[in-house]
Amino acid sequence: MVQETENYGSGGPPMVRIDGAKARLIRERQGLTQLYVATVVQVTTDTISRWENRRYPTIKKENAEKLAEALGVTLDDLLEEEEAEAVGETELPIPEKDTEGQVLSPPKVQVGGRFRGFRLFSGLVLLLAVGGLGWFLYQASGVDSVQIGATRILPDHVPPGQSFPVLIRINARSKAPFSLIVREHLPPGCRILAVDPLPTAAGREAGELKWISRLEGETRLFSYLLASPAMAIYGLDLSFQGQVLTGGRGDKSSAISGDRQLQIGHYHWADINGDNRIDDEEILLVYDHFGEMEGFAGLRDEVDTIWAAGGYRWDEATRKYLLEQ
């Protein structure tokens, strides 16, 4: 233990660092005066006082041994334990001496304390650097923090050859903007009337719509108007399915949930309960679901007119909605 705390400051005598408070405590417990200890160690009472009042004074090893002897303990008992290693690595200044050639004061700089502060500061900086790097990498990865919910809203039914709206609502939670691909597979025989936003160039292939987009907010709408197959038989189910692809290589796929099927029937798509009229609740729902669609304006007049008329009938012969008079 002693060897670890010994220090040869610039070729001077071996120095050790003692625990001043501990030295005072031991002396007081034994009822010894500073004068007695000073006499044994052969230094002044001021020197003893200085040693005791400093937290970790560095003194000559020879004096430290005398002090231990005066107090009736071993040198190890007086040494500062925590700083042992630091003292061993640090070059200390030569302490001042009094007229008796003894140590007057410990080094003016508490090298060990400063060193410990430096190490603490370095550790903190390192911790912040590692944390910052981790945060940066987490942000850079981006896609891993993306949470996507995609829902399709479809009417329940539509007569053959009639137009109807489809809305895909993407809700995302992401810390940064990200790219996504939306793929929508359409039922066979349906005709695309309008798409918003415009799909990618290759997206208008028969039976599929594809958008490549960048999501910067929380919600994004993709919508389109379709005409049901003109020759479809009543009762036929039209199936829709789609995926949203995210990730740097589009390798993370999630299916579009919500409505998947629409049936060929005798009622207007907005007449949800099939009672041959569009009532207040139905038209409010239509506007709520599809009012934000760019292409909805074309359908709105038809829906409003049927609502205002108070009733309609699907005419099989002319393939048109006839308003009630």
Next chain:
Amino acid sequence: MRDKFWGCLLFLVLLPMVFGLSTEAGAAQNVKGRYLGKVGAEISIELEISAPPPPLVIVLQSLPAGVQVVEARPESKLADPGQGQVKWLLSGLTVGKHRLELKLDRPAAAEAGGGEIRYRNPADGKMVVVAISDRAQ
């Protein structure tokens, strides 16, 4: 120590009250309506829209039997004239106050019944029906 205890207790008591008030505020009406006048052959209604505005608002006004609407402003879709009621279909309303006016074919405005406003609450999608108030608000 005792002060801290009472402080915590007060906080715990007030918290649900504050939360309750905020919930109630969240459920506040997005659309209100009141009559500005029912005089002679004219009925005037003021709508007050607060954020977020619903995408569609339906305003219904009862009419005395046999009374016809000569003119309605705005001229948006109007349903059931001549069937004892008239309905406006109002889309794209902005936040603020809007005025609706009806001119009848005879001075029967005072005899007209009440009216109501229908819309879907943007917060939860539930249909809301609000009576048009007679009182100045």
